[in-house]
Amino acid sequence: MTTAVGAAVPQQPDVDGAPVPGEHAPRRPAGWPGRLRDALFPEAPTTPVTPRRIAVAAAFVGFGVVYSLGRVRGPGAGALDTVWAEDGANFLHDAANMTPYDAFTTPLNGYYHFFPRFLAEITTLLPVSAWAACNATLAALTTAGLALIVYAASGAHLRHPVLRLLVAVPVVAQWAANGEIVDNVATLQFPALYTLFWVLLAVQARRVGKLAAPVFALVVALSTTLTITLLPLALVRAGLRRDRAGILMAAAMALGVGVQLYTYLSGEAEREIVGMVPNYDPLWNLKQFAELQVPVTYLGESWIRVQIVHTSEHRALVLLAWAILLTAVGLAVWRRTRPAWLLAGVAAVHAVGLFALQIAMRGGVPGRYLLPSLLLLVAGTVALLRPRSWTGGTSWWGPEGFGTVPIVALATLLTVVAIANYRHDHIWRTTSVPSWSKQVTANAALCRADPDLKAVVFRSGPASKRMWGSFAVPCSRLR
Template identity: 85%
Template sequence: MTTAVGAAVPQKPDVDGTPVPDGDEAPRRPAGWPGKLRDALFPDTSPTPVTPRRIALAAAFVGFGVVYSLGRVRGPGAGALDTVWAEDGANFLHDAANMTPWDASTTPLNGYYHFFPRLLAEITTLLPVSAWAVSNALLAAISTAGLALIVYAASGAHLRHPVLRMLVAAPVVAQWATNGEIVDNVATLQFPALYALFWVLLAVQVRRAGKVAAPVFALVVALSTTLALTLLPLAVARAVLRRDRAGVLMAVAIALGVGVQLYTYLTGGAEREIVGVVPNYDPLWNIQQFVELQVPVTFLGEAWIRAKIVHTNEHRALILLAWAILLAAVALAVWRRTRPAWVLAAAASVHAVGIFALQIALRGAVPGRYLLPSLLLLVTATVALLRPSSWTSGPSWRGPEGFGNVPIVALATLLTVVAFANYRHDHQWRTTSVPSWSKQVTANTAVCKADPDLKAVTFRSGPASKRMWGAFAVPCSRLR
């Protein structure tokens, strides 16, 4: 039997009726409970047609995400478009402007490599210095929105309704944890990238482009953050349970990237020297931080839970409220007996706890940016627990399968309110202490032109009191 060129390849139905590709890429199903785990974690999917309408919607989604992100940062100039924040300038732009691309990309920072942020810095420094702030912010915002789009696409097999997929994708852009520190910032793209990689590992790629892109994406993330180590067990599980080429390549890519990171660190090639950092491996302290910070910020946002609260009882009440929301989701999932995505919820929860525990144990503190990946995973777990059995009928109030769509609508409403309440949150240094980039360019251009022998001038991407965000050099040859 032959198939015409360009015709769809016939597919045979899986046991649940989902089409499974024929040929070499058809997965070999494990028997017994491994097979059930495989179906729950890595369900088969069928290709979604790429239409002009879907392309337009994806472009609109990314465009809205970029505009939404760029409007969040205040500053002495035009906010995100006229400031360069922290390591983005002091490390990445500095190294890209003063080193060869190879030397810059192989220079570790804080104990590990940052492949993707350094790639973006190389792109930015191809432009005139006056455009660096705009380029840096745009690349960060586009990357963030792009990661959200990846999550939306990758979550399709688990969450078939567009609203559910939007609920797990939109928080990548909304980021209501420490938004003043991580929005429009390439150095912190590792955190949403970890979350996107979680979803890419769960997704079964059916198109050739996806089968190539998924391992490449896994390698880029692993070469950009050592925290990819926390996703290696999931990648291995995917490779063992599905036995498909893309899954095996993703596991190899993560192992390779993390191996490079750890080898460099353990052999002394990358030192983690941050002033005031003292690791804390006390498990009780770790649990306390998760209970009192991670879960409350996930459901209430930074503006309400991390701000200074005068009355201790009010603070405790907010913590209890956040936990009540999470526990109510679990209770509803049990009571309704509508086949919630328990395995997805468990996988997201375990990774939320694991990533959080590893980060703060090594740091001995809980910087706000460390809350983001676990926040996103906890949102996923909650959506999985409240996933309605059907989106085709209206709410029903009869029996344990009642409530219909009410719980998921209530969650969506809560997260929307929290997102808008945290749209702008002033950072103690970024909002007030980062000088205008355009003013620095004007002043430094005049200095370079006044002294033909001057080799470089000083720019700042943060307060002078912070060593890691201090002065960095830009060659005068780029300004004359």
């Protein structure tokens, strides 16, 4: 089929209504529901699966695993020779001492943790001497895999690879509470929530994606009650798109959230955290978001320390972080970029909502609670600073070329922040968790010396932390 010389070439709008040359436009239903549907839930690009792409993806995941495992210091080999907090005291303990059914149906802090318990079941299939290395590796592998999913799913909204990397790499680089959550299966729920956000926004074209998306949504919903913050987005997609995968995702999330809430509200699971006093004051909540969440998002925890929270230096850093955010908004308004306003707004709303729900129920702001909102704010900033053009021979400093400067500046800033926060000594994890290999050697000797001994104690935190500082391993696994 040919067109006459000079005839207009049909164009397909991108996710914000800007035309993409050379592509045919799909039919849009009349009215704002159709426009909102196509803008918020566009179809993910269909790219051929080639050996080269598979190799690149494997290299990406491999680098992410190595990057993560190198971040944790410890008395032994860091992450590979220590087991931290709930990973040992709850998940490995239950997998080693309970049937799989009993372990999976045992709530912790008021909700079920399906995926961490699944990983613990895999780990405890191995000899006890390999548990620390396996546990940390599975956590790092999962984190890198989530980043890869974000990269693929974000292609529906962000066409350029650099933009997709900017929203995917922070899943691995995570510069909030890295001493607390890196290589730890108990906190995989936080990057998983962010990944589910992108999965909900992307309409998969391939059958495998359509099947995998609802399964992923169900796993996340059965692993964290916080999935409730994404349920409205899933329902909006199901109502607007009316595609089978979207409806199944909404149903899966509703099922998972329903199970979690029923367990909590019925009293079968209690949220017992020492010192937890809920705080539902909205002004206090917004203050924490302004003074903690935004600064850590753009500057990282190494430069935003609790110890200097009342100093002029800290106030200056808070103002600097807000200046970065407001500059991004200003550039988008000035149209020096081609902002994805809808994507940025949806990401920002979920960042605020997720943060508010967590800290209102907790009455405080543990570092790990900052991660999901950090990732969402970064995604929103990337959407605001999306360049007008990455190709076409435009001048770097010209009217079109200038649009790339803000995104390059953001990428540079985040790279510096990631490097500055690569390693962070946690107050307990770095100094008080004993070497796993040394514990195995000592406890195996105890079990062999006393045939009547049933179990021995392993440390996963400070001895003073009764709830997650230690756990028991049967001697039958050590003799």
